Amino acid sequence: MAPTTEPVLQVSGLVKHYPLTRGILFRRQIGAVRAVDGVDFTLGRGETLGIVGESGCGKSTVAKLLCHLERPTAGSIRFRGEDITGLSGRALKAVRRNIQMVFQDPYTSLNPRMTVGDIVGEPYEIHPEAAPKGERRRRVRELLDVVGLNPEHINRYPHQFSGGQRQRIGIARALALRPEVVVADEPVSALDVSVQAQVINLMDRLQAEFALSYVFIAHDLSVVRHIADRVAVMYLGRIVETGSDAEIYEHATHPYTQALLSAVPVPDPEARARRARIILSGDVPSPTDIPSGCRFRTRCWKARERCALEVPPLAVPPAFRGTPGPAAHDSACHFAEELPAGDCAELGVHGNGPG
Template identity: 80%
Template sequence: MRADGEAILEVRELVKHYPLHRGILFRKQVGAVHAVDDLSFDLRRGETLGIVGESGCGKSTVARLLVHLERPTAGRILYKGEDVTRLSGRALKAVRRNIQMVFQDPYTSLNPRMTVGDIVGEPFEIHPEAAPKGSRRARVRELLEVVGLDPEHINRYPHQFSGGQRQRIGIARGLALRPEVIVADEPVSALDVSVQAQVVNLLARLQEEFELSYVFIAHDLSVVRHISDRVAVMYLGRFAEVGTDAEIYEHPTHPYTQALLSAVPVPDPLARARRDRILLSGDIPSPADPPSGCRFRTRCWKAREKCAEVVPGLEVPEWFRGGGAVAHASACHFAAERRVVPGEE
C-alpha cells in the first residue's frame, strides 16, 4: 500500500538515554547509554517505513518508545497531531489502542499458561468498548482465521504451535483492537526463511485489508526492501540515510549504507564475484561514549577532520539537489553514490 501524504505519526527530536550509575549505598550517575539521539521522521497513512541497522543501533528502543513502553528522555511523538509523550491515564490508553506492537520473539511474547483464545482476546479485557462481551469469542475466531490459523484451535496453548504459527497469533493479538499503526519489531528474525516469506506476505495482505501503517524493524535488508515504501538506515542511535526502497538499495550515498549492502548475500555466482565488497575496520563504538561529530567516522574510509567536529545533518546533499533517485537524505559530509551490487540500474 502506498501512502496518501497525510502523516499519522510524527517523531521530532526523539532522545532516549539510559543512565549509568556507580556505587551501592551512595549511587551516583557517571554517564548514560545514548540509545536514541535526535531522531525525527514521519509515518504517513498507509505507508510502511522500514528501519534497518546492526544489532545494538537502537531500533528496538525506537519501537518501545513509539508504543510508550518506554518514556523518552526528550523529544515528541505526535499521533494525529497530539503529543503522546505528554499523555497519561485514559488519554494515553485511548491512543495506545491505535498503536499496537508485534514482538520479535514468538516464543517469549506469548504467555504459555494462557490459551490462544485468551491471548488474542486479552485486549478486549483492557478495552471492553472494542467488543461486547458476548461477541468476543466470535471475534477471536475471526481474527485467527484472518491470519491463517484454524479457528478450532482456539483452546490450544502456545507450545502446541510452530514458530510461524505463534507469530501469527501475535499478529492476531495486534489486530484485535483494529489499530491504525503497527510497530513490528523484527517480526521474522526468529523464523525459518520459508516461514519468513509467509509472514511478510501476510503482513502485506493485512495492510491492504485493514488500512494499516507499519513501522517495520529488521536487520535483514532483503526483507525490509520487500515490504517497505521508505527505508531508514540506523547507526548508533541516529539515522544515517533515508529514502525510498529504490533510492537506498540502488543509489546509496552514505558509506555505512554502502557497507551494509555490500554484505548482502548475492545468489548469482557471477554477480557475487563482481560485487564491490566493503570491509569496515574497527569495532562499533560504545553507545555510552559515542564519537564526536559523525558517529560513523571511526570506521569510515572517508573520515576527515570535519567529521570529528561537526555533526552531519540528515538532509539531501547540496550537490544532489538537482533531482533523481540519488537526491535523498544522507547524514554524511562527503556523501557520494557508489554502486556496490552489480547488475542494478
C-alpha cells in the same frame, strides 16, 4: 492501500538515555547509554517505514518508545497531530488502542499458561468498549481465520504451535483492537526463511485489508525492501540516511548504507564473485562514548578532519541539491556520493577515520 502524504505519526528529536550510576548508599550518575540520540521521521497513512541497522543501533528502543513501553528522555511523538509523549492513565490507554506492537520472539511474547483464545481476546478485557462481551469469542475466531490459523484451535496453548504459527497469533492479537499503526520489531528474524516469506506476505495483505501503517524494524535488508515504501538506516542511535526503497537500495550515498548493502548475500555465485565487498575495520563505538562529529567516522574510509569537528545534518547533500534524481535524498554525510560499482576495493575501506 496506497500510502498518502498525510502523516499519522510524527517523531521529532526523539532521545532515550539510560543512566549509568555508581555507588550503593549514595548513587550518582557517571554517564549514560545513549540508545536513541535524536531521531526524526514521519509515517504516512497506509505507509510502511522500514528501519534497518546493526544490532545495538537503537531500533528496538525506538519501537518501545513509539508504544510507550519506555518513556523518552527528550523529544516528541505526535499521533494524528496530538503530542502523546507525556500521556498517562486513560489518555494513554486510549492512544494505545491505535498503536499496537508485534514482538520479535514468538516463543516468549505469548503467555504459555493461556490458550490462544485468551491471548488474542485479552485486548478486549483491557478495552471492553472495543467489543461486546458476547461477541468476543466470535471475533477471536475471525481473527485467527484472517491470519491463516484454524479457528477450531482456539483452545490450544502456544507450545502446540510452530514458530510461524505463533507469530501469526501475535499478529492476530495486535489486530484485535483495529489499530491504525502496527510497530513490528523484527517480526520474522526468529523464523525459517520460507516461513519469513509467508509472514511478510500475510502482513502485506493485512495492511490493505485493515488500512494499517507499519513501522517495520529489521536487520535483514532484503526483507525490508520487500515490504517497505521508505527506508531509514540507523547507526549508533541516529538515522544516517532515509529515502524510498529504490533510493536507498540502488542509489545509496552514505558510506554506512553502502557497507550494509555490500554485505547482503547474493544467491548467484557468479554475481557474488563479481561484486566488490566493503569490509569496515574496527568495532561499533560504545553508546556510552559516542565519537565527536560524525559518529561513523571511526570506521569510514572517507573520514577527514571535518568529520571529527562537525555533526553532518540529515539532509539532501549539497552535491545533489537542485538536481532531481534518486540520489537527491537525505543523507547525514559531509562527503555523500553514490559509489560506482567496483570502486570498493580501491577506496581503502579498511582504513580508520581520524581518532
